Amino acid sequence: MHSPTKHIAESTVRRLSLYLRFLEEFESRGQTTVSSGELARSGGTTSAQVRKDLSFFGSFGKRGLGYGVKDLIHSIREILGLEQPWPVIIIGAGKIGAALAQYRGFTSRGFHVVGVYDRDPAKTGMNLGALSVRSDTELERDIALHKPRIAVLAVPGEAAQAMVDRVVSAGMHAILSFAPAPLHAPQGVTIRAVNMATELEILAYSLTHGV
Amino acid sequence: MHSPTKHIAESTVRRLSLYLRFLEEFESRGQTTVSSGELARSGGTTSAQVRKDLSFFGSFGKRGLGYGVKDLIHSIREILGLEQPWPVIIIGAGKIGAALAQYRGFTSRGFHVVGVYDRDPAKTGMNLGALSVRSDTELERDIALHKPRIAVLAVPGEAAQAMVDRVVSAGMHAILSFAPAPLHAPQGVTIRAVNMATELEILAYSLTHGV
Known part of the structure; x- marks a missing residue:
């Protein structure tokens, strides 16, 4: 055992x-x-x-x-580790971020979205379910205050690494990225990347080669 | 070699x-x-x-x-197999489906969304980028006519297996599912599943056990 x-x-x-x-x-x-x-x-x-x-x-x-x-x-x-609630923040309130913020599959497994952030002033204040989008300038203060455990990144590829650096500096240790970009983080920080184009590429390979 | x-x-x-x-x-x-x-x-x-x-x-x-x-x-x-275009259909025009239909990362890699379908009459006719949502009753005819290669499923979990069976019967061999449900398909059909809650669970495990 x-x-x-x-x-x-x-x-x-x-x-x-x-x-x-x-x-x-x-x-x-x-x-x-x-x-x-x-x-x-x-x-x-x-x-x-x-x-x-x-x-x-x-x-x-x-x-x-x-x-x-x-x-x-x-x-x-x-x-x-699901017997405890996991507060999650979502960074980027574009189409993917907005869909994730309202994804019921998260809540049912203990992942509670406690904040959604965007740098675009046109998006801040927008309602997504029970939350309203906050300015990303609030990010550091909110992380210190609410201690979310996981940051979900739904920002453009070119903004992703800078955002990883910011949330890591602010004390976060787990990141799930939907940004189509390679990301690096210091040891002790776990980054997982979901790349939807990669999933399609694996299917394309399988159709091409009949495997 | x-x-x-x-x-x-x-x-x-x-x-x-x-x-x-x-x-x-x-x-x-x-x-x-x-x-x-x-x-x-x-x-x-x-x-x-x-x-x-x-x-x-x-x-x-x-x-x-x-x-x-x-x-x-x-x-x-x-x-x-990316030197050829891959026509893709999206089934389910809820938040995730709508976000995927407009995801620029697909087009830039040769995956062209050629149709978006929903069974909800309130959603059919809705514009998503250049496409308008079609009724799922058109699915079989459209597949025969346009021969899409990959079906992306963004339907509720309880509707997912029936939809897999439909598109497989209609002749499709590759499915990418965002539905939070276990799916089965006959041999010769490739199904890939992206489960966003699973990704968060892997992070939760890693935070819980410090790995």
Whole structure:
């Protein structure tokens, strides 16, 4: 058995997040237990992989009885750190930023958007759901005051690195970027980038080469 | 040397897409050659990895002289299948769909949005950039007529699988889904899923465990 603080590969974390989604679906249908085979079929993986992923944190399943759905949901949420709320700020209130600010999928998993910022005075004051867009000049003060944990960047590519430097200086350690630009951050800061064109490029490669 | 039709791991395709972005940046600054070290530094990888990735398709670089920026851009675009235009349809004209329909990053890489569809009559006829939203009842006819190559799904989770089944029946082989739901498709159809909550969960894990 490994201790929960051992480093887990990103691919494992990604599968745990997927299992959690299926388990919540099972729970909403009133299912109380689940086998590794069921989770594997839903997730497009193997029973052995599911058992390996879950045993990483101590064994939850009972042979022949499967896993308790509620217990497993709780354990995975705890492992992923989702049993606490995560305040999130969004920087850039263009089309992508505005869509993200109102994305219901965030709130339902404990990610609460506590602020949306833009440098364009024409956008500040604009309402996005329950929030109104603030000037990016408020950013440093708001970060010190509200201590958001994750900054989502939806700014143009050419503005992205400067914004990373700003939020890192202001004390943030986790950034999710939708900006189509390579970004660098000092050690201790995690940046994840979602590049929608890259996703299409991977599909284009697959269509071109028939893989 | 491997033949270009050999199966390349997704992680390699992803890095090639990233190299392409850097190379285009170098080209726009007038740089004509690039070393594997420069590409490695930009991409957060090693020179050895860059040389390995590129040698997969035949060696382009000259020892001591580096790679020709223009040649390398052309080769990577050819490998990824980007030297041809890719017609794309977007299904779902909610906030995410509407933002994607107007995302400039797609067009600049050869992905042309040729249609946006929604089942909500209140949304059909709505203008998104140069396109107006069409009723999803037109979907099958439009796919037969215009032969789009990639369908981007931005529909609610509970509607996603039925929509996958529809576009696959209509003849599509590549789907990029933003729906927060597990999806299945028959062999020969590639589905990629972008789940923005998962990205935040990976960051939450990393903040929780300090990795």
